[in-house]
Structures are given as structure tokens and as C-alpha cells.
Amino acid sequence: MALNDVRTMADRLLALTADLDDPTARGDSVLPGWSRGHVITHIANFSEAMTRQVDEALQGRLIEVYDGGRPARNAAIDDGADRSADELRTHLNEAVTALLASWDKVSPTDWPLPILHRNSNLSAGLQASWRELTIHTSDLGLAFTPADWSEDFCLHLLDFLRARTPDNTHLILQSPTATWDNGTGKEVRLTGALTDLTAWYAGRPTAAPISGPELLPWP
Structure with a gap:
């Protein structure tokens, strides 16, 4: 797995949501109890959280993945899920683009640097980004399913x-x-x-x- 895999999936995700409208955003995702707005908010929030993990690790610092832990994470997803399609799409584009920019900063010697996400390191964080983007893109139910997984x-x-x-x-x-x-x-x-x-x-x-x-x- 390489950064190119993460970029490819990010491009696929942003292309699938480029024409997102409000009815589609309100529609059910594959995940029980979650609309597509929930899934998009989660992907965007995860991308922001992982960007912070990367940026802080490159400065030799450790930081919590989500301020307030899992309860705050869950509350933020619920709070953001009912935004308009335009707001959801803007948040997603900005968050995913920033995440890719942060991964671009990582040099070959930086990958072992520790992060608090799963108490792992930047290499594992890149794998987590691959999983999150791939799985949750298929959770949207928008012309990309597990049948498309490599x-x-x-x-x-x-x-x-x-x-x-x-x-x-x-x-x-x-x-x-x-x-x-x-x-x-x-x-x-x-x-x-x-x-x-x-x-x-x-x-x-x-x-x-x-x-x-x-x-x-x-x-």
C-alpha cells in the first residue's frame, strides 16, 4: 500500500460526491441509522483528525485523535449530518484535500514517528486513511461498493x-x-x-x- 492508493480513493470519493444534492445527502447510507450526511461528516472529521495526527507527529508531538474522545466524535457526526449538500461537499473537499497535503509532507524517514491513533505510527496512520476512505466511500451507496475493492x-x-x-x-x-x-x-x-x-x-x-x-x- 502506498500514498497513491489513498490519493486514488480520495479522488474516487470526491468525484462520487461532486454532484451531491440535498435529497441524496438525506438518503440512507449502507450503515444502519446513518444517512449519507452522517457518513460524509464522519469521513471529513476523520480526515481532519488524521491531518492533525500527521502535522503534530512531524513536529515531534503527540495529540489526541478527537478532542473530547469518542463521545465528542459521535456528537460531531450527529451535529453535522443534516447540513446542506453544499456544506457537506465543501467540508469533505477541504478536509480530504488537507489530509493529502499532510501526507505529502512525510519523508521516507518519518514513517516510524508515533501517533496516538491506535497508539501506532505514521505508516499505520496512512493505512488507516486507506481503510477509512475506501470502506466509507462504499458505505455511501453511490456507485461504489465492496465489489470494487481491490x-x-x-x-x-x-x-x-x-x-x-x-x-x-x-x-x-x-x-x-x-x-x-x-x-x-x-x-x-x-x-x-x-x-x-x-x-x-x-x-x-x-x-x-x-x-x-x-x-x-x-x-
């Missing part, structure tokens, strides 16, 4: 979500292009397209039905 992204997301495999379970996800497994115990083998298997593991709708065990929460 194989590299699918394998990355599966590895990131390994903690979702239930205890005492050896989960094997087998597609025509890749086989991924995790855990120990009773073997459970699921077959299908890699994008469907990954979407199921991520708790997202699948193009074809995938029936598997109940998964643990996101890490």
Missing part, C-alpha cells in the same frame, strides 16, 4: 480485522484468486468472491450471500 485492499483489510475471528475457530476464506485463513480450532471454510468474503468479514453487504459464524467486534 485484491490488495481486501487482503489488507482481512489482516487488519483478524481479531474478528471467533475463538476456537479456524476460519478459511477461499476465493478463486486468494485463500486467507486465521485462528485455530474447528475449521470453517467459506467460499466466494474475495470482495464478498472481505465485505462479510467487515460487516458490510455482499453481492452474493455469505453465511458464516458470528464474528467478534472490530478491533
Whole structure:
């Protein structure tokens, strides 16, 4: 995964929302209880928060991801979700553009610098940006779905979500292009397209039905 992957997804997101109107913004997203306005607000707020993580790390400082923690994060999403389409689109464009500009400042020797997002580093933060932009762009339900996820992204997301495999379970996800497994115990083998298997593991709708065990929460 490289910065180019993040740029590509950012471009896809901004293109999909370029003509956003108010009815579309008020429409349901893929996420239960969230409109597209909720998802767009979350992506914009995450982008601003990660920009701050990057900029502070480059100055040798650590800063909380969201002032006020998760309760403030959730409140900000609810507060911003019902804005007009123009306001949502402007916020999203400015936030995502600023995030890309911050990532452009990172030199090859900077990637190990620590950040407080998941108590990780800038390299992991770039991966988080890739995940957030990709997954939530598909959550909008606007001509981009998990079926459009790349194989590299699918394998990355599966590895990131390994903690979702239930205890005492050896989960094997087998597609025509890749086989991924995790855990120990009773073997459970699921077959299908890699994008469907990954979407199921991520708790997202699948193009074809995938029936598997109940998964643990996101890490």
C-alpha cells in the first residue's frame, strides 16, 4: 500500500460526491441509522483528525485523535449530518484535500514517528486513511461498493480485522484468486468472491450471500 492508493480513493470519493444534492445527502447510507450526511461528516472529521495526527507527529508531538474522545466524535457526526449538500461537499473537499497535503509532507524517514491513533505510527496512520476512505466511500451507496475493492485492499483489510475471528475457530476464506485463513480450532471454510468474503468479514453487504459464524467486534 502506498500514498497513491489513498490519493486514488480520495479522488474516487470526491468525484462520487461532486454532484451531491440535498435529497441524496438525506438518503440512507449502507450503515444502519446513518444517512449519507452522517457518513460524509464522519469521513471529513476523520480526515481532519488524521491531518492533525500527521502535522503534530512531524513536529515531534503527540495529540489526541478527537478532542473530547469518542463521545465528542459521535456528537460531531450527529451535529453535522443534516447540513446542506453544499456544506457537506465543501467540508469533505477541504478536509480530504488537507489530509493529502499532510501526507505529502512525510519523508521516507518519518514513517516510524508515533501517533496516538491506535497508539501506532505514521505508516499505520496512512493505512488507516486507506481503510477509512475506501470502506466509507462504499458505505455511501453511490456507485461504489465492496465489489470494487481491490485484491490488495481486501487482503489488507482481512489482516487488519483478524481479531474478528471467533475463538476456537479456524476460519478459511477461499476465493478463486486468494485463500486467507486465521485462528485455530474447528475449521470453517467459506467460499466466494474475495470482495464478498472481505465485505462479510467487515460487516458490510455482499453481492452474493455469505453465511458464516458470528464474528467478534472490530478491533
